[in-house]
Amino acid sequence: MNPTRTIRVDLAGRSYDIAIGPGLVDRAGELSRPLLAAPRVTIVSDETVAPIYGARLAASFDKAGIKTTTVTVPAGESSKEFSSFARLMNELLDHRPDRKTTLVALGGGVVGDLTGFAASVLLRGVDFIQVPTTLLAQVDSSVGGKTGINTRHGKNLVGSFYQPRLVLADTTVLDSLPRRELLAGYAEVAKYGLIDDPAFWDWCEVNGTAVLTGDAAARTYAIEQSCLSKARIVAADERETTDLRALLNLGHTFGHALEAETGYGSELLHGEAVGAGMAMAFDLSAKLGLCPAADAQRVRHHLGAVGLPVRLRSIGGDNSRRWDAARLVDHMRGDKKAEGGKLTFVLARGIGKAFVTREVDEAGLRGLLDDAIAA
Numbered sequence: 001m002n003p004t005r006t007i008r009v010d011l012a013g014r015s016y017d018i019a020i021g022p023g024l025v026d027r028a029g030e031l032s033r034p035l036l037a038a039p040r041v042t043i044v045s046d047e048t049v050a051p052i053y054g055a056r057l058a059a060s061f062d063k064a065g066i067k068t069t070t071v072t073v074p075a076g077e078s079s080k081e082f083s084s085f086a087r088l089m090n091e092l093l094d095h096r097p098d099r100k101t102t103l104v105a106l107g108g109g110v111v112g113d114l115t116g117f118a119a120s121v122l123l124r125g126v127d128f129i130q131v132p133t134t135l136l137a138q139v140d141s142s143v144g145g146k147t148g149i150n151t152r153h154g155k156n157l158v159g160s161f162y163q164p165r166l167v168l169a170d171t172t173v174l175d176s177l178p179r180r181e182l183l184a185g186y187a188e189v190a191k192y193g194l195i196d197d198p199a200f201w202d203w204c205e206v207n208g209t210a211v212l213t214g215d216a217a218a219r220t221y222a223i224e225q226s227c228l229s230k231a232r233i234v235a236a237d238e239r240e241t242t243d244l245r246a247l248l249n250l251g252h253t254f255g256h257a258l259e260a261e262t263g264y265g266s267e268l269l270h271g272e273a274v275g276a277g278m279a280m281a282f283d284l285s286a287k288l289g290l291c292p293a294a295d296a297q298r299v300r301h302h303l304g305a306v307g308l309p310v311r312l313r314s315i316g317g318d319n320s321r322r323w324d325a326a327r328l329v330d331h332m333r334g335d336k337k338a339e340g341g342k343l344t345f346v347l348a349r350g351i352g353k354a355f356v357t358r359e360v361d362e363a364g365l366r367g368l369l370d371d372a373i374a375a
């Protein structure tokens with residue numbers, strides 16, 4: 001049996017496949033070749049991922065007769081700064097690309113967001129392919145065409161909707177991913193169950209540990225179900241013009257505030273912030289009488305049980321951080337999801353019943369934040 005699963009992201013002339021399975025780094029040349037405008041690619045990777053998988057990926061392109069150059073950026077969120085983006089564009093241009101050159105993002109969400117944005121503006125737009133190497137990137141950021149970089153005003157405030165031509169999610173590359181990064185990605189997996197797929201959430205409660213400990217079948221299933229959900233939502237609302245795609249922001253209004261407060265660094269990873277944020281979104285839903293308290297408890301329990309930091313005091317490790325509800329609300333106001341000064345939340349009527357609202361009473365929100373800080 002062919003172990004590769006393929007999911008189509010249906011976007012008319014910009015449709016593309018997500019391939020999921022083992023060994024795809026070594027098959028990238030053969031799988032990409034029919035899609036390339038010309039047999040020329042530039043791989044963009046980071047200083048952690050390039051030494052592990054860069055040579056194998058380049059060899060695979062070479063075997064398929066594709067000329068390859070590589071540009072490497074430092075690992076971590078700082079590579080999404082404007083200055084790093086400018087440096088990358090100049091390095092890409094040093095290789096004298098033409099409009100038929102394809103960029104290949106080999107890395108996590110940082111490399112994917114950065115390369116996608118670079119592709120959207122390099123020579124006014126060249127094709128790009130995603131080879132995501134973190135669980136978060138395989139289940140979320142590599143699919144759907146949101147690209148972007150950060151500014152001093154916040155994260156991802158400069159960017160574009162620009163779809164890749166292909167996504168190759170090689171499940172075996174997750175073997176080298178640090179457990180903390182894997183867990184952060186798992187929060188985004190579980191998110192799909194909480195949004196609108198209660199059966200998948202049930203599956204996560206039973207199989208989450210297997211996904212995290214490396215069970216190949218469980219991992220593949222989790223990635224496949226996540227990509228099916230994301231592909232369906234993106235196909236129906238590519239540019240977030242209705243509230244459908246906005247459901248993917250479950251946990252993000254709270255998460256964004258936590259990330260902003262902790263400085264977008266190693267104290268709290270993006271996926272960890274989303275995990276804590278989803279627990280808070282369900283707690284707020286229960287507090288407002290929208291969602292059964294038992295569902296909110298299930299969310300908090302499962303995410304905590306797999307090892308995600310769902311309590312504010314567990315963030316940062318040594319319980320030294322002093323959280324402040326007013327400051328967290330201020331961060332929420334600066335979020336690009338806020339509209340006309342109104343905060344946007346994804347809340348839930350139960351597991352798998354998420355909805356978008358801009359009508360959250362600020363006193364209730366402050367109360368929830370005070371409770372979370374005290375817990």
Ligand code: NAD
Pocket residue numbers: 046047048049052075076077080107108109110111113133134136137140141142143144145146147155156173174175176177178181184270271
């Ligand atoms: P990341 O790209 O920083 O990767 C995390 C760390 O893991 C890095 O140090 C990286 O070098 C390392 N790494 C990656 N793959 C590895 C592997 N296979 N083995 C060993 N080490 C490996 O972080 P991330 O969590 O993948 O992505 C976070 C970024 O994604 C944020 O900038 C966030 O804004 C963005 N994001 C974008 C979207 C979107 O829709 N575009 C969605 C969610 C998140």
Ligand code: GLY
Pocket residue numbers: 140141143144146245248249
């Ligand atoms: N990660 C949110 C989105 O792709 O819309």
